[in-house]
Amino acid sequence: xxxxxxxxxxxxxxxxxxxxxxxxxxxxxxxxxxxxxxxxxxxxxxxxxxxxxxxxxxxxxxxxxxxxxxxxxxxxxxxxxxxxxxxxxxxxxxxxxxxxxxxxxxxxxxxxxxxxxxxxxxxxxxxxxxxxxxxxxxxxxxxxxxxxxxxxxxxxxxxxxxxxxxxxxxx
Ligand code: FES
Numbered sequence: 340x341x342x343x344x345x346x347x348x349x350x351x352x353x354x355x356x357x358x359x360x361x362x363x364x365x366x367x368x369x370x371x372x373x374x375x376x377x378x379x380x381x382x383x384x385x386x387x388x389x390x391x392x393x394x395x396x397x398x399x400x401x402x403x404x405x406x407x408x409x410x411x412x413x414x415x416x417x418x419x420x421x422x423x424x425x426x427x428x429x430x431x432x433x434x435x436x437x438x439x440x441x442x443x444x445x446x447x448x449x450x451x452x453x454x455x456x457x458x459x460x461x462x463x464x465x466x467x468x469x470x471x472x473x474x475x476x477x478x479x480x481x482x483x484x485x486x487x488x489x490x491x492x493x494x495x496x497x498x499x500x501x502x503x504x505x506x507x508x509x510x
């Protein structure tokens with residue numbers, strides 16, 4: 340699967356919290372075959388940092404004493420890994436044919452406008468990341484959006500506020 344351009348760029352996040360690096364190092368220290376566990380380490384790192392900026396990938400390469408290119412190769416190959424920040428909630432907006440003909444474009448416009456982001460972007464408060472996806476297999480409920488693993492069907496432009504509110508008010 341080819342990653343969207345916004346995800347394939349490496350991203351430097353500036354100074355990341357030391358306690359997160361400590362947590363990652365502690366996890367790595369429990370592994371016997373460190374180099375053979377690269378994918379597990381990257382999963383753990385993404386869980387801790389929520390994304391894999393260049394400096395975290397370099398940290399892992401140094402820690403395992405392997406070429407940085409090897410780490411970059413893995414994170415670029417697997418679409419699961421992202422080197423750009425993602426929000427607490429991921430909004431997946433279906434742009435498949437059924438959703439498209441039932442107004443997904445209007446929903447997309449409204450979401451982008453309300454969140455002030457483009458597709459692939461993350462809101463300034465890091466609450467939402469917006470992704471446009473292909474058919475998610477529930478065409479009968481088109482148009483559809485998913486927020487994390489929760490599906491919202493037959494979405495209307497006027498529903499968007501109350502849907503987003505549910506996630507904004509979460510503690
Ligand atoms: S096209 Fe959107 S769920 Fe199938």
